[in-house]
Amino acid sequence: QKEVEQNSGPLSVPEGAIASLNCTYSDRVSQSFFWYRQYSGKSPELIMSIYSNGDKEDGRFTAQLNKASQYVSLLIRDSQPSDSATYLCAVNLIQGAQKLVFGQGTRLTINP
């Protein structure tokens, strides 16, 4: 079992709809969770972080964390063509560890 798993997609969503991206992780003691956006040929860009169970909203983005289910998700409301990218889930798997473990990423396409 991979430590951090994402559906690689591609996920296709019509413009204006809600895009839902999911991620599961293996280590129950994980404390910190992140979503990065990566455009083709570019480096990952940090867009959201979440540490506590529940929802965290930032503009059109909402991160959701459920530690009991070892599940973290990212919702993008009012999807725009500029949201088309690969979304990477990253987890700090061991408390105090100085590294992030990434999923393989989900490729999202927003169709006009």
Added chain:
Amino acid sequence: DTGVSQDPRHKITKRGQNVTFRCDPISEHNRLYWYRQTLGQGPEFLTYFQNEAQLEKSRLLSNRFSAERPKGSFSTLEIQRTEQGDSAMYLCGGGPNTDTQYFGPGTRLTVL
């Protein structure tokens, strides 16, 4: 601007040659990370520095790889006797703490 610059942005080399990459974070980024990303995968952790001390190394960092961060400012990653399997994007990340890792633009290495 993530406060992390990398040089060069692209490097093409022949198998067996040595290559060196440089990463320059802003002074606020006392933590510095190197990751490697191959096509279709998420970044994989290579090594981590806090100031000038290299505190963690991945098993991925074979004896052909070495990283330094003299004086706790810029960092270099050297790959000796390059192999075709070393072809990847090498990402440098910086941040004031583990929970905030911002990536530079990356160095894309192609080994012929």
